[in-house]
Amino acid sequence: MDFEISAEHRQLRTTLREFFEAEAPIEEVARFDRDEEFNSELYRKAAGLGLCGLAFGEEYGGSAADQISICIAVEEVARASAALAYAWLPTATFCAKGIARFGTEEQKKEILPRIADGTVRMxxxxxxxxxxxxxxxxxxxxxxxxxxxxxxxxxxxxxxxxxxxxxxxxxxxxxxxxxxxxxxxxxxxxxxxxxxxxxxxxxxxxxxxxxxxxxxxxxxxxxxxxxxxGRGSAIIFSLMDAERIYVGAEGTGLGQGALDMALKYAQERVQFGKPIIEHQAVAHMLADMAMNVQTARLLTWQAAWRLDRGLDCTMEASMAKVYGSEAGTRCAAHGMQILGGYSYMVEYGMERYWRETKLYEIAGGTNQIMRNMIAKQLTRRAR
Ligand SMILES: Cc1cc2nc3c(=O)[nH]c(=O)nc-3n(C[C@H](O)[C@H](O)[C@H](O)COP(=O)(O)OP(=O)(O)OC[C@H]3O[C@@H](n4cnc5c(N)ncnc54)[C@H](O)[C@@H]3O)c2cc1C
Structure with missing residues (x-):
């Protein structure tokens, strides 16, 4: 067993982190949110980095990335902007994968290269x-x-x-x-x-x-x-495992964003003569956030690893979805507490994470439905 990701995976994270910090800083994302403005230019630039072609092969303009790479990309997008994640994931993963796996040659040639270059969205x-x-x-x-x-x-x-x-x-x-x-x-x-x-x-x-x-x-x-x-159910349900893993990665990325923001704030904010991180109650919230993010990431990557190898991953994908989404929610709630009154202010960005994270517990199959599926798989695997 090897817990180390590859140099390419690390490079992907660094490239995307730098890209989104430059192109989608907190104040810009807050402005898109306030003005309800879909940023096509940011979307196209992200496509230019290869983000929209991860789920299909080079013959159609994609890169056929492994699942860990897609999870890393999803984390970084969600850490920067959930709105972009909502725009990007349905196109670049669910629909693109559906067309790549089940579409006709004409559909693939017509649509996939344009998904890859960011000119077509689904x-x-x-x-x-x-x-x-x-x-x-x-x-x-x-x-x-x-x-x-x-x-x-x-x-x-x-x-x-x-x-x-x-x-x-x-x-x-x-x-x-x-x-x-x-x-x-x-x-x-x-x-x-x-x-x-x-x-x-x-x-x-x-x-x-x-x-x-x-x-x-x-x-x-x-x-x-x-x-x-008449085979639509097989198509939709076969795409669901991957989708659930990516929702887990969205929760992980959002949790990481909340943790990074709260950690920086706790190191800088001074009350009672010392940085608030030196108050144990605050330090423990940060420790809990870090454990949530790390556990969510490991569950997500384990499911992704199985999916890459064609192994049954319905249970692992459901676990990654539930844990990742709830980890995001717990981290955003702790983040709000750590930033105190400033967490409520739009310019700080924490309230946005807090509002955004609830969706991950609902979409992609609610967490109740996921728990039903985990229980069903437990029974099946115990046979
Ligand atoms: C912001 C947003 C974006 C979305 N984007 C898309 C999208 O792009 N495309 C799309 O197709 N859908 C999208 N959805 C829909 C989303 O996938 C559904 O909301 C979700 O599947 C749940 O369906 P529902 O809201 O009708 O809830 P319901 O199915 O009515 O469930 C209501 C409640 O009952 C519980 N429940 C239902 N059945 C069971 C059961 N058997 N056991 C235990 N509990 C149960 C649920 O867990 C939930 O708590 C989006 C939703 C939101 C909020």
Missing amino acids: AMGLSEPEAGSDLTHLTTRAERDGDDFVINGQKVFTTGADTADHIFAFVRTDPEATASRGLSVLLVPRDSEGLVVRPLRKLAGQATHTCEVFLNDVRVPKENLVGEL
Whole structure:
């Protein structure tokens, strides 16, 4: 067993840390958040560093990075800006991976190089008003009509739908089938006639809107089907392990950001004649934060290591997701306490971490659903 990451992994972290500290300092990120401004230029620059092509091969402009590299990249993006992470991950990991693994050659050639260079963005259209944790009860329907599919229904919580080029939509193509059968994935161009996007007001990550998407007789060519007709559940569920590992990495990165900020503050802030880090109550909060971050990172990397080797990692990915997200929340809460009244002030940045972190416990499969899955895997592996 080797706990040391490679020189390339360390270099990746250093490059990304320097990039985001220069391009997305706290005051800039606070401004994007306040103005609800999606920063396309920052996104393109990040793509220029190779961030958008990590999940697919060189033949389509990507780099086919190993999972530890992707986790490091996710950590660094989340440490800098959750809004950018919300914009980047659905495109660069979930949708790009879906197209790379299940798409037609035409879809790969057309879309992947443009994802890699940052000119195309995608949104994940899975959740619906009546289908959240239980996606198999989704009701958005796509019916064949000649060479097209005609889509009717509604998606909700589709992050980045207002600025995406395509929605990677999970729809029912067999109206007779129930539960996980008869579902498919379609690429729906955002500028399709009959498609209306409405941004929702939300707690955090305002620079990337989370939206409702209404589909009224939206027509897409049959060539926009990703994978086999009626095999959509297999596609979506096969992408979930990786997605959960990355949510764990987001929580880890956010926790690391809160720790770095709190540590610096505790070394500089003087009360009762000494830096507050010398008050044991504060030092212990920092120690707890460091343990949370380290444990989250190890769980995330272990799951990533298994995924890279094609080993079953459903339990490890679920653990990484739960622990990483909750570690992020614990670190942000301690960070708030350590910065005292200043934590409440937008210019310090800690309140942003605190608002952002809750999402990781909800999206990508809620932590209750993840605990159900861990328990199920425990039973299965005990057999
Ligand atoms: C900011 C934001 C961005 C999002 N971005 C996207 C996106 O880009 N694309 C997308 O498709 N979705 C997105 N989502 C949706 C997200 O994935 C869902 O919110 C999540 O899957 C939970 O679904 P739900 O909100 O409908 O909650 P529900 O499924 O209604 O759950 C409500 C509560 O009941 C609990 N619960 C439900 N079933 C069980 C059970 N069997 N056992 C134990 N507890 C249970 C849940 O854990 C939760 O606490 C986003 C959500 C948010 C808030």
